[in-house]
Amino acid sequence: MAFATSALVRSLSTSASRQAAIKHVTVIGGGLMGTGITQVAAQSGHNVTMCDVSDDIVQKGLARIQDSLKRVVKKKYKDDPTAGQKFFDSTMENIRIDTNVERVAASTDLVIEAIIENLDIKQKLFSSLDKVAPQHTIFASNTSSLPIKDIASTCERQDRFGGLHFFNPVPVMKLVEVVRFGATSNETFQSLTDFGQAVGKTTVSCKDTPGFIVNRLLVPYMMEAVRMLERGEASARDIDTAMKLGAGYPMGPFELCDYVGLDTTKFIVQGWHELDPDQPLFKPSELVNKLVAEGKLGMKSGEGFYSYKK
Ligand SMILES: CC(=O)CC(=O)SCCNC(=O)CCNC(=O)[C@H](O)C(C)(C)COP(=O)(O)OP(=O)(O)OC[C@H]1O[C@@H](n2cnc3c(N)ncnc32)[C@H](O)[C@@H]1OP(=O)(O)O
Numbered sequence: 001m002a003f004a005t006s007a008l009v010r011s012l013s014t015s016a017s018r019q020a021a022i023k024h025v026t027v028i029g030g031g032l033m034g035t036g037i038t039q040v041a042a043q044s045g046h047n048v049t050m051c052d053v054s055d056d057i058v059q060k061g062l063a064r065i066q067d068s069l070k071r072v073v074k075k076k077y078k079d080d081p082t083a084g085q086k087f088f089d090s091t092m093e094n095i096r097i098d099t100n101v102e103r104v105a106a107s108t109d110l111v112i113e114a115i116i117e118n119l120d121i122k123q124k125l126f127s128s129l130d131k132v133a134p135q136h137t138i139f140a141s142n143t144s145s146l147p148i149k150d151i152a153s154t155c156e157r158q159d160r161f162g163g164l165h166f167f168n169p170v171p172v173m174k175l176v177e178v179v180r181f182g183a184t185s186n187e188t189f190q191s192l193t194d195f196g197q198a199v200g201k202t203t204v205s206c207k208d209t210p211g212f213i214v215n216r217l218l219v220p221y222m223m224e225a226v227r228m229l230e231r232g233e234a235s236a237r238d239i240d241t242a243m244k245l246g247a248g249y250p251m252g253p254f255e256l257c258d259y260v261g262l263d264t265t266k267f268i269v270q271g272w273h274e275l276d277p278d279q280p281l282f283k284p285s286e287l288v289n290k291l292v293a294e295g296k297l298g299m300k301s302g303e304g305f306y307s308y309k310k
């Protein structure tokens, strides 16, 4: 028993010292995912700087975080509005916004990238950050579908690179996939796992395979629903109703495509199709490509398979 207790204390203090190392987090991308990741990191006491390409985007991102945080406060502190206000204020005080990623990364412990799902753009970003970030800084990508190994390939710090894959909406979804590739060190993997848990999520680990666990199963399902629609077998509304009421999913596949973003869905499928052109599950959809070309990206643009215009 004494051994078990001291082992527990040792393990807690090791974990605490690893977590203590990650005090400042830089989140790059102030869109759907970047705002959610910023929020949960700030809620759990980290100092976070959220970066994007323009002032307008980071300001809009900050407003989205405030709206989402209000929903969390309403739920968590329904009987104690004073404590709720304190939680709201202290969380917002932990957040900074910026448009100069190099400046921010020069003094950060962890960079989490949540920008557009495009390998070239992600590689360029990390390559420039690698030159300015301190030695100890860990880099992580929130990519949905790209190999972490490829994203890390332009960086020297291969051992301090991994995947931290959050789910949308980040404040609500309880999972983070922690992804390591061949060069990721045990320390980095453990720090990323500790960080995922420190922001209140359950972590699972996964090798660097396309789509990790969730998307490798979820995206082919969503695309199969699109193919059913393209074949004229059922309407989007009926497929959604069927999967919600017949399979117990909180959203139907078309609602989910709109929620994730049709651009992101398209990039995921396109990337996998290029890796494995003979795999029918990864066949791109003309309908999705057409909607994206028309700027119908789902909820975030006001229209996708459904219209969200008020
Ligand atoms: C593409 C990738 O790489 C990976 C991915 O992310 S794939 C996508 C994974 N996500 C999913 O599958 C989401 C599936 N959908 C759902 O789970 C639910 O529909 C949902 C949680 C999004 C919304 O749930 P809902 O019951 O329809 O709506 P709603 O009542 O508004 O929300 C439920 C709760 O979540 C909270 N909530 C929803 N969105 C929120 C947000 N952005 N911020 C904070 N709280 C939020 C609400 O306040 C509400 O709280 P209460 O239960 O206390 O009322």
Ligand SMILES: NC(=O)C1=CN([C@@H]2O[C@H](COP(=O)(O)OP(=O)(O)OC[C@H]3O[C@@H](n4cnc5c(N)ncnc54)[C@H](O)[C@@H]3O)[C@@H](O)[C@H]2O)C=CC1
Pocket: 028, 029, 030, 031, 032, 033, 034, 051, 052, 053, 057, 101, 113, 114, 115, 116, 117, 118, 121, 125, 142, 143, 144, 145, 165, 166, 167, 168, 259, 260, 261, 264, 300
């Ligand atoms: N949408 C979803 O449900 C999920 C998406 N992801 C992944 O997260 C990443 C981001 O996705 P979303 O947030 O949905 O996209 P989004 O389109 O909502 O936001 C992306 C943001 O990145 C910014 N950006 C682009 N290039 C940049 C750069 N060089 N520097 C700084 N900012 C830049 C854009 O201005 C935009 O605000 C993608 O890799 C996506 O695959 C992961 C989990 C779920």
